Amino acid sequence: MASKGLIEAITTTQGVFFDFDGPVCEVFAGIPASEVAASLVDVMREFNPTLSEEMEGMDFMDALRISPRAGSDALSAVEDRLLEAEMAAVKVAGEPTPGAVASLEAAKASGRSVAIVSNNSAECVRDFLARHDLIPLVQEIVGRSAYKPHRMKPSPYSLLVAAARLGVSPERCTLVGDSVSDVEAAIAAAAKSIGYANRAGKNQSLAKAGANAVIESMDALADALSERPVR
Template identity: 45%
Template structure:
């Protein structure tokens, strides 16, 4: 099923955090969330209190934008800077990710990264590990528009448009429910990368087209697709 799904895809869309790397492996996400929350609290105590309820930096960003557009911009700038610092110490790409990117290009597929992380941090990581040559387009977090992040299909549709192809000819590889939801909303097929034990059941319930626990399996399937 994995080989068949990839064989029908003209463009492979990779989520970044998970399928390609562990963004906050060296700079833990809760630390970044705490840093952003402290910055937010100094400007808006109520928003800071709400942000303190999460340890996800992306959710802190959502809270900031909901509170005030200008404040959201400041938090977004701080988050982008933190993400760039994080990928510099994130370690090696996810096992099998480099091989999957290479295999996709070797098989003549278009390759794009679609992420709720900043395009800047994606670019830095790919260049750092010599993977930028395999990626045609990067669609990162929509600036100042967190409502357009996945699960909104906007990033997938944007990537498809930039590559001059219908999004229904794309397959997304993602490791979260928001990826599955975004792909369904866009009309793309989706491979759930279950990098934690509980995710396989979640992805099955969310009706991912295929589920795999190994990015290397995707690389192997692409060589046969």
């Protein structure tokens, strides 16, 4: 049975936004994220050894965020390397997250608009969806703005773009994401958020960040959407 928070989060939602890595698939299931991060450090070392040392041990998205400090050429090289890694990763990422396809189907069948809103590149998202015949379930894909990491979530930029493309007010959109930055982006956009706690401890961090609801399986979202058409 859907929780009160989940019901309230989707009852008036016209646009359902899915973060990609986590809710839809595990992008780096076949290629470890740590390897990707290390490769970005190697790229940065050619431009700014001091900054490359600072990047060591960072999540690769955080490494991308600070790369502009080394200049536009360094940013371009790091971004290009990350795109290359993402495109390789989605080819060996395996099947969609359990319940993801059902959630996409339920969102569309309920009369809601559906978008993927991700810090991953739109190219890798589109490639994965095409490989699994999911393109017809998604109306918009808003990925990372190339060479503009400041627009990544927790910035609300991608959510606002998706809402505008779909012709839906941000206040009537809900983002499903597995990170605190997803929740923060939704709050900044005046949208709702559903936290997907796919790892131990995420329930607390997502709730503390302000998620309207927290789920532990995507099937829970599919069931709730199936039971409640948009109004």
